[in-house]
Amino acid sequence: MEMILLFGLLFLFIFMGMQVPLALAGSLVVTLLLAFPYLDPIIVVQKSVGAMARAWPLLTIPLFIMLGEIFKVGRMSTRIVDVTNIFVGRLPGGLAIVNIVSSYFFGGISGSATADTSAIGGIMIPLMKKQGYSSSFSTVVTITSSTLGPIVPPSVLVILISWVTEQSVGMLFLAGYLPALISMLGMIAVAVIISKKRGYPRQPTPPFREAVRICTDALPVLVTPFIIVGAIVSGLVTIVESAVVALAWALFITVVWYREFAWRDLGTVMHNTVATTAFVGMLLALASAFAWLVTFSGVPQQVSDLLVQYNVGRFGFFAASIAIFLVLGTFLNAGEVVLMVMPILFPAALSVGIDPIHFCMIAALAMVIGNVTPPVGLCLFIGCAISGDKIEDLIRPLVPFLAVMVAVIVLLTLVPSVVLWLPETFGYVPK
Amino acid sequence: MHLIRKLERSVHSALVFVTGAITVAIACVLLLQVVSRMIFKYPFAWPEELAGFLFTWLIFLGASVAYRSGSMIGIDWLVQMLPTRARAVINTLTSLLMIMLLMFLVWKGVETTLKSANSQTTVLRFSWAWVYAAFPVGFSFLLASITLDFLANPKSANTGILEDESGR
């Protein structure tokens, strides 16, 4: 009963237009005052501050966000696009594929989908339009491929998931490469079919010497993902420290190597970093207070009892969870969904015998779809802002891409070994 | 009103500067951790605690920065579908609720801060009150910004974005 009040108020406040962190706090405070008179509401302050002060892995968030911002200011995304073009530009629908593959690589540097949309989309959408691609197709390719960003490590979303579920960030990071690769191949297939049908052009391959020059020039950017992951896997640094090493590297190449960082850019970088980090942090802080009350009322226990009682099995549970992630993801941002439902679903998933890493990865894949679906899709909004398209015009072109993404989720649910193979290679023992 | 807006803008710039400095400080603390391990082969225990303390201040002081730069937007599509009168009523109600909520949270934050004064952190042994103070302080700035927006425009939603920025 208290939980109906809590979640009812939460959604009421959200749909009244209250910012999600404040809606979390508001529903929590009102529920505490009405339904739990014996609990002191200072628990809200204690839990939200406590969560921030002891959140060692979360320190990577401002660093990975700043890394993405620095790479947005410099011409790093152009370099990634140029190199990708050499290898895949000659396929039918060359630029669309360049767009998709570039997002995979940029995802290996940036922690978020929105950074990817604005960095890659800002270059690719105008370029594709100039080559005769329809505006809506260019935007749709951009935004769907930018959902690879949070799946390829590093990823702020995965850091949040690991924080909520207490799974190793390193193992979760490793688990992301193959699912993202398969999603990427699926998106490329769709893009090629559509491009062939519409006769979109192939890209001329640059002459060999030019190609070599482009690759050499881009080398410092291209090694960045290997620095991040290499530093972790080699055991030289921990995940948290890898973020700072990567950031130092990013600063070194933009400021010293390429000399493309003007000091006036520093203001923009810092402002965007602080604003994004603070928003994510507020969400985390208040969601952990919210999750506390949910736990205190015994909901996770009731959910897993119900599951055992109705004996839904692993696939039944997966199907239900994916549906919840997809539905909530269309209304809320991925981070918000993680913080609200993972504390309930994750323990239940373990109780029906699902591997923790497998579940976390499927959850991440399902949630990022929400980034591109209206009414609330951050990447969708940014993509439209760049291309000037209307959201309604994108819904039909989105369908084939969404279908591929859902198909990938189903495939990975049925074949857990694809997700778990890399973590296992590095010593993970599946449940 | 004009003067208060101007003051708020200077406070906002100051907050951007301070939170930016905190972010740099976090990066430096972590860098020190790496360097101390790799070069001196001698890591310290305090960076983790200090970084957590800095992170808390970054988040709560950054709250109003996030609000002002439009990163903290609410979901407005449902309210947008309503007729103008109803929309105005909902927007006013939402703003008032947010203001009351923030006042309550600031009050509870002060209470928590005072209560935690004699509890010390594990490694650096400073009082937890220094950590908890981030909550009421940060939320006071957010409260001030939202209240100003409400007073200036009681019938519209609080997006935090100042549309008349260039006109002044």
Added chain:
Amino acid sequence: QEFTFVHASLNPAQHADFPVNMNFVERVQELSDGRISFKVFDSGALGDERQMVEQMQSGTIATARLTPAALSGLCSGISILNLPFLFTDGQALLDAVQTDEFKAICDDILISAGIRPLSYWWMGVRDLYTKEPVESLEDVQGMKLRVWEDPYVVKAWEDLGTIPTPISFSELYTSLQTGAVDGAEGWAESYNSRSFYEVAPHLTRIGYVQIASTLAISESVWQSLPTDLQAAVQQAADENSTFALETFTELQDGIYTTSAKVATVHEVSDLEAWSARSTGVYETFAAEHPGAAADLLTQIVESN
């Protein structure tokens, strides 16, 4: 009048300490004739230990088992329980917490901070596990070890000639695997249950710290209880301390039998030398806690 207590356990229900928690909970229910009932939260569901302490101060959580680390923020003298090679066995530790000196430096301070210690648990000993075999003090020189974050323990390992490395417990397996650390100190139970033997196949029995815990009740909850129920709770807690000693004594022997099947278990011949290196930490502790705490330390050292 009836009471519903919230009892919080940091560890999941499968953990070895959970039955000891439940022994206390069930005993309180019996002795109070059901007038006190419990809601039990395991796996740190209500927060980490520091947050549990705060929730006990505000009365949200009634009872919990807390480690000295969690309480040292309120009462730094409790760190005496963590000093390396100080207590010879579990009974020595349980005797020390009964002294007037200990009550003055810990219990009284905790009560005024809103946490009332009911009784103490002995939970076994901390050993050393490493990638390379360790059979003497010489073998650990220069090793990078993951050490638990108590400042005195860190200093002791420095004095022993190692490089203590702060790494979160959840990253320990990978850190051992990649060689970011050469080993770690800790309870052999987690060595077995977390499969650390796969990446650090050598366990050395040094038993250098007697693991202590405080079974505590929120002072505001305590004050709300009538005297007969206070007596029931206290009796259950006293019995629970004995139950813990028996349970963990039996467990500790079983742990090594299990370890021997999956890893090489070593003993050191020069344990005296290890222990002698720890006197520096005692001096630091005494200097930082003059008065009753320093006196207690001297007493224990002399009785050894």
